[in-house]
Amino acid sequence: MQTYIPHLDIESKDFVSELLTYGKEGTVGVDPLPCIQRLSLSLALTLNWGVRMGSQNDALFKEITHVEEEVSRFRSTTGNLQDFIPILRLNPFSFGSKRAREMRNRRDVYLKGLNKGLEERMEKGTHKPCIQANVILDKETQLNDAELTSISLTMLSGGLDTVTTLLQWSVALLAQRPDIQKKAWAEIAEFYTTDEPLCDAQDDQKCRYIVALVRECLRYFTVLRLALPRVSIKDVTYDGIIIPAGTVYFLNAWACNMDSAVWTDPSVFRPERWLEQPDAPMFTYGVGYRMCAGSLLANRELYIVFLRMLNAFEIRSADGVDAHPLTGNSDPTSLVAMPERYKAYFVPRNGEALKRSIEEFEVTGVQD
Numbered sequence: 001m002q003t004y005i006p007h008l009d010i011e012s013k014d015f016v017s018e019l020l021t022y023g024k025e026g027t028v029g030v031d032p033l034p035c036i037q038r039l040s041l042s043l044a045l046t047l048n049w050g051v052r053m054g055s056q057n058d059a060l061f062k063e064i065t066h067v068e069e070e071v072s073r074f075r076s077t078t079g080n081l082q083d084f085i086p087i088l089r090l091n092p093f094s095f096g097s098k099r100a101r102e103m104r105n106r107r108d109v110y111l112k113g114l115n116k117g118l119e120e121r122m123e124k125g126t127h128k129p130c131i132q133a134n135v136i137l138d139k140e141t142q143l144n145d146a147e148l149t150s151i152s153l154t155m156l157s158g159g160l161d162t163v164t165t166l167l168q169w170s171v172a173l174l175a176q177r178p179d180i181q182k183k184a185w186a187e188i189a190e191f192y193t194t195d196e197p198l199c200d201a202q203d204d205q206k207c208r209y210i211v212a213l214v215r216e217c218l219r220y221f222t223v224l225r226l227a228l229p230r231v232s233i234k235d236v237t238y239d240g241i242i243i244p245a246g247t248v249y250f251l252n253a254w255a256c257n258m259d260s261a262v263w264t265d266p267s268v269f270r271p272e273r274w275l276e277q278p279d280a281p282m283f284t285y286g287v288g289y290r291m292c293a294g295s296l297l298a299n300r301e302l303y304i305v306f307l308r309m310l311n312a313f314e315i316r317s318a319d320g321v322d323a324h325p326l327t328g329n330s331d332p333t334s335l336v337a338m339p340e341r342y343k344a345y346f347v348p349r350n351g352e353a354l355k356r357s358i359e360e361f362e363v364t365g366v367q368d
C-alpha cells in the first residue's frame with residue numbers, strides 16, 4: 001500500500017484543487033461528477049499504465065468515461081436479457097448488440113493506445129512502475145493479450161464504476177447533512193487544523209470517525225447492489241436442496257448490507273454504527289476469495305479524499321437532489337446505482353491556507 005500513497009496524494013490534491021477552481025472558491029455550484037471521474041480514472045491509469053489523466057478537458061478523458069458508462073449499462077443484470085436468454089442473441093436487428101459492438105471497438109482503440117504507449121516507454125527504459133509493466137516483465141506469469149486486457153478492464157471499470165459512484169452519492173448526502181459534516185470536521189480537528197487543509201497523505205486512517213463515515217457510505221449506498229455473477233464449481237447442498245455445479249449465483253449485496261439481523265436500524269444513515277460494531281460484516285466489495293482485489297486500496301483512497309475534502313470545504317447543496325439510495329436512484333435497471341446529476345457549493349473553510357497548500361504542493365512536486 002505504501003507504494004501507492006504518492007499516487008493517492010497527488011490525485012486527491014488535484015481533486016480538491018478542481019473543486020476550488022471550478023467552484024470559484026465556493027461562489028458557484030459545481031457538478032462534482034467530472035472531478036470525481038478524473039480522480040478515479042487518473043488513479044486507474046497511473047496504477048495500470050504509469051500515466052496520469054491531469055485534466056477533464058483531455059479528449060481521452062471524455063472518451064473513456066463515456067464508453068465505460070455505456071459498457072456499464074450493457075452489463076446490467078436486468079437491462080440486458082440476451083446475456084441470460086441466448087436465443088435473443090440471434091436477433092440481427094438488436095440495437096443493443098449493435099451498440100455494444102460500437103462501444104467494444106471504441107474501447108479497443110484507447111486500450112491499444114495505452115498499451116502501445118507503455119510498450120514504447122518500456123523499450124526506451126522511461127516507463128514508471130505499474131501493474132501492466134510488472135506483469136509483462138514477470139517471466140513466470142506469461143499472460144497472453146486477452147488476460148492482460150482483462151486486467152486493464154478490471155482496473156478501469158473498478159475505479160469508474162464503484163469509487164466514482166460511491167463518491168457521487170456521498171457528496172450528495174453530505175451536502176444535505178451539515179450535522180455529519182460538523183461532527184466529521186470536529187474529529188478531523190483532533191489531528192489537523194484548517195491551516196493544513198490537505199492533511200497528511202501518509203495518515204493510515206487514524207481518524208476513526210472518517211473511517212466509520214466511509215464504511216457507512218459503502219454500506220448505505222451499496223453501489224453494486226446485485227454483485228457480478230459467479231458460477232459454482234461443485235454441487236452445493238443448501239437447506240436440503242442440491243444446487244448443481246455450473247449454477248450461476250448472484251450475491252444480493254444490498255440485502256446483506258441492510259440485514260436487520262446485523263443492524264437494528266439498517267435504513268438509517270448513521271456512521272457511529274461502525275464505532276459500535278467495527279467488526280460487523282460488509283458486503284459491498286463481495287465476500288470470499290473472489291471479492292474485490294482492490295478493496296484495501298479503495299478504502300485508503302476514500303479515506304484520504306473524505307479527509308481532505310471535509311477539512312478543506314463546507315459542502316452545501318445547490319439544488320436539493322434526492323440523496324436517498326432508493327428513491328434517488330437515476331436508473332434502477334443499471335448495473336451500478338447512480339444518483340441524478342446535481343450541483344453543490346464547496347465553500348473553503350480557510351481559503352488562503354487552501355490555496356497556499358495547493359501552491360506549495362505543486363512547487364514541491366516540481367522540485368522532487
